[in-house]
Amino acid sequence: MSETVETDVERIPHGYLLTTLTYDVDDPVTWPQHRHDEHELLWSDGGMARLEAEGRMWAIPPSLAVWVPAGTVHTASAERGAQVRATYFVDAEPNVHAMPRTVTGVAMIEPLRVLLAHNLQRHLDDDARMRLQRVILDLLVPAPQESFDLRMPRSPHLHMVASAVLADPADKRTTAAWAYECGLHERTLARQFEAETGMTFTQWRILARLQLAVRELTVGSSIVSVSRKIGYRNPSTFIEHFRALTGRTPAEYARGEQTAAAPG
Known part of the structure; x- marks a missing residue:
């Protein structure tokens, strides 16, 4: 499979720390091998997704997110009915720098899920959104003991x-x-x-x-x-x-x- 380097899309609006793209999957889907300039947190709001990176296969149920550092080549897939979410982070905040420079699991605790979902709301003013995004960064904690990954x-x-x-x-x-x-x-x-x-x-x-x-x-x-x-x-x-x-x-x-x- 040939590698696609995704560098042509400005995902994160200027001045913000993160953004989330949503993918509600009607039929099974596979995203070809690619990489991003931003860090990515891949998670599910329902159903199961998978990610393959660094020679490992990760199962992503709603209780687990997977942290994909910037520049990591990976593929992803999801089953019919899955509600896949990809949150991208700018590589500038101390909280992000504290995250591993390797793919790892992140516990999708309820406060993190709620705040990520709230960040999708359009009515937030700039100050409120920035406060919200800083709290989201505080909640990013590696959880390798809950990682459903296979080498x-x-x-x-x-x-x-x-x-x-x-x-x-x-x-x-x-x-x-x-x-x-x-x-x-x-x-x-x-x-x-x-x-x-x-x-x-x-x-x-x-x-x-x-x-x-x-x-x-x-x-x-x-x-x-x-x-x-x-x-x-x-x-x-x-x-x-x-x-x-x-x-x-x-x-x-x-x-x-x-x-x-x-x-x-």
């Missing part, structure tokens, strides 16, 4: 395996079965996969399953149906894995999503 393998054969798992996390093919398809010994595939992703194939597949689980929970699917859809025979194992990643049970996560989505 994608670089090798074509391993990238094929990883893409197949993302397409169907319930696929029960073992490491040995995937190695056979790739024409490799099982230990060779396992060693290469861990070297390129930083985790074992089993650990990587668990995280891929939890990405799908987050998407299903945000649309109201039951915990039992979600656990079955992503390949867990026992819902208690799914709950254990989910809590280990997020610090919350799927039920607690789903309740939080419903609260965040409720009108104020």
Whole structure:
């Protein structure tokens, strides 16, 4: 895929600190590989988006935003019905300079969501908007412990395996079965996969399953149906894995999503 460098659009009005563009997705969409002169916070007001950057794939449910530093090459996609939001920041404020110069998760806490939405209102005068935008900058806090990111393998054969798992996390093919398809010994595939992703194939597949689980929970699917859809025979194992990643049970996560989505 050829790289497109987006430098021809003035996104942030002169004198302001940030602006948000909204994309309500009627059909599944993929934004081709590109980069921005501004920092970007990609988030969702409903539904699931994905971002691929720096060799990682990020799931973006409504509870998580992803910080994309200026100049970072990335692609993004969203499912039908998603309400994708892209907030761009000028690279001049101390708060922004404190953010990592690498892609990272940001907890989409309710005050941050509300203020970003309020910033979209047209009736705000300049002074009020600037005060609002400075508070938004104060609320930007990296949250790597809540980041649903996957490091994608670089090798074509391993990238094929990883893409197949993302397409169907319930696929029960073992490491040995995937190695056979790739024409490799099982230990060779396992060693290469861990070297390129930083985790074992089993650990990587668990995280891929939890990405799908987050998407299903945000649309109201039951915990039992979600656990079955992503390949867990026992819902208690799914709950254990989910809590280990997020610090919350799927039920607690789903309740939080419903609260965040409720009108104020």
